[in-house]
Amino acid sequence: MNLLELAPPMQWIWWGGMGLFVGSFLNVAIHRLPRPGMTVSKPRRSQCPSCARGLTWKENVPLLSWLVQGGRCRGCGWRIPWRYPLVELLTALLWFLAAWMSPAGDWPLVLARVVVLSGLVVATFVDFEHFEIPDEVSIGGMVLAPLASLLVPELHRATSLSRLLGQAGEVDRWSALVGSLVGVAIGGGVLLGIGWLGKLLFRREAMGLGDVKLLAAAGGFVGPGGALAALVLGSVVASVAGVLNVARFYCLSRGRVSRRGARKSVGRSLASARIAGRYLPFGPYLALGIGIVLLAWNHVVRWLPI
Numbered sequence: 001m002n003l004l005e006l007a008p009p010m011q012w013i014w015w016g017g018m019g020l021f022v023g024s025f026l027n028v029a030i031h032r033l034p035r036p037g038m039t040v041s042k043p044r045r046s047q048c049p050s051c052a053r054g055l056t057w058k059e060n061v062p063l064l065s066w067l068v069q070g071g072r073c074r075g076c077g078w079r080i081p082w083r084y085p086l087v088e089l090l091t092a093l094l095w096f097l098a099a100w101m102s103p104a105g106d107w108p109l110v111l112a113r114v115v116v117l118s119g120l121v122v123a124t125f126v127d128f129e130h131f132e133i134p135d136e137v138s139i140g141g142m143v144l145a146p147l148a149s150l151l152v153p154e155l156h157r158a159t160s161l162s163r164l165l166g167q168a169g170e171v172d173r174w175s176a177l178v179g180s181l182v183g184v185a186i187g188g189g190v191l192l193g194i195g196w197l198g199k200l201l202f203r204r205e206a207m208g209l210g211d212v213k214l215l216a217a218a219g220g221f222v223g224p225g226g227a228l229a230a231l232v233l234g235s236v237v238a239s240v241a242g243v244l245n246v247a248r249f250y251c252l253s254r255g256r257v258s259r260r261g262a263r264k265s266v267g268r269s270l271a272s273a274r275i276a277g278r279y280l281p282f283g284p285y286l287a288l289g290i291g292i293v294l295l296a297w298n299h300v301v302r303w304l305p306i
């Protein structure tokens with residue numbers, strides 16, 4: 001049975017199903033990469049993070065095991081965090097979307113896209129929990145991007161530099177490679193520049209090096225224009241999330257005030273909420289921007305004047 005002989009909707013579902021299983025592997029990476037002494041292949045078998053008991057295959061089926069076991073470890077009753085089924089579902093959905101939004105039958109492009117999306121899922125959830133982006137994802141992406149661009153030049157179909165250098169507006173291997181390398185330089189360079197400027201103006205660290213490396217890697221896959229678009233998109237969503245986060249802390253603080261009958265002024269609640277709500281990682285929002293550009297940039301770029 002050849003995958004390409006299936007009707008396109010069946011192919012999309014096939015990719016989604018693969019994503020479900022890869023999502024369960026990504027959960028392992030999210031748990032282990034930030035922890036010293038652990039790698040994705042060490043220890044070999046999946047184990048419960050709470051009691052370290054090795055898991056049987058029945059406990060390793062994505063989504064189903066979690067549902068059957070009522071969200072708890074069979075050995076110790078540890079409540080399995082929401083993150084596990086969420087990452088599996090999200091990865092399945094992203095893989096489905098990648099297949100759906102790529103030209104029918106172009107499986108090398110789908111494969112390249114799902115690899116990038118999977119890296120973004122790992123970066124997002126590690127950054128939310130640990131405020132860092134694993135080098136395996138960011139530096140790994142910077143190394144992989146030029147290679148992937150050589151093998152799958154279609155990645156740079158929307159990179160104007162690659163189209164300019166290619167034959168008759170068509171992207172070939174070498175123009176894709178140039179687009180990728182310039183994308184790494186611009187993606188990393190623009191965030192380094194912003195970080196440097198922020199330090200100069202506000203005298204505090206404005207940008208984590210992990211974000212710089214992540215956008216550099218992304219530039220390698222979506223080109224310099226795509227990297228800038230991802231940065232703009234990510235910043236807009238991050239600003240909205242930042243305001244909502246401060247509002248959340250403000251409501252928490254006012255709720256406490258009214259319950260206790262304490263006298264804390266609105267101004268002081270707002271000030272403390274601004275301090276508490278300031279610490280949001282930027283990586284997840286940047287990753288969201290990169291994911292959107294990766295899948296949709298070639299549709300948008302047709303409408304741009306440049």
Ligand SMILES: [Zn+2]
Nearest residue numbers: 048051073076
């Ligand atoms: Zn356990």
